[in-house]
Amino acid sequence: MISATMEKELNDQLKAELYSANLYLAMSSWCSSKDLNGTAQFFRKQSEEEYQHGMKIYDYLFEVGARAIVPAIDQPPSNYDSLEEIFKQTLDHEKHITELINKLMELANQEKDYPTANLLNWFVAEQVEEEGMVHDILAQLRMVGTSGQALFMIDRELGKRE
Template identity: 45%
Template structure:
């Protein structure tokens, strides 16, 4: 059985993962409107991944006999001024999510909740990958600067990304 502190913290993370999905969907729309289908597809897949993370936590709460309590999801921003601004916000957001996952791990360790610690390790590893991937995109966007031909090439490259296999979800 999951303890109340861990249950509450995981519920907050479910909300945070839904916000991440919505934020990335908003970015997907903005990038598509700007005629950058590759960047847009990259963000669409990011949004889908965040939703999968949400459901992974949601199902874990249920599996541990917890109580799912969904909170309000804030409206994401919009109206970015450049691809650089979008990529920078994604990097900052992923760093924030990493901090949230680390806080969950701190609670699990403090509560001696070894099942939660094992469960959260997947997210710790995932965040290392996420920060690396989005950091790479930001570095490339910075390198490109105002070179539209290079931006076109990066857009085509990002459009080649395929969805990762969905994590196993308990029913």
């Protein structure tokens, strides 16, 4: 059994993961509207992954005898200035999520809640991977510039990602 505080905090994290799913789907939609179909596909996959992160927490809550509450999700922005802006916002968002995960880990440690710490370990590793990936894409974007040809190349590359 987890504490009532942990139950609430994990439900907040469920909401944050589902917001991430919404945010990346909104970015995917913007990319589709700009014919950046590779990038649209990339963000759609990211969105599906974030949904799975949310469901990981959802399932865990029931596993430990607590309850997952389905939250209202805020509407993400629908318009973005550029591809670079989108990836900048993505990196900022992932950094924010990392902070939330770290705070949860601190709470789990304080409460000597080892099962939740074990769940959170997975998220810690996932955040390192995601921040690293977005950082690399942003670096590549800055290297190739913003000409039509550069965007075409980057878009095609992003569309190939698994």
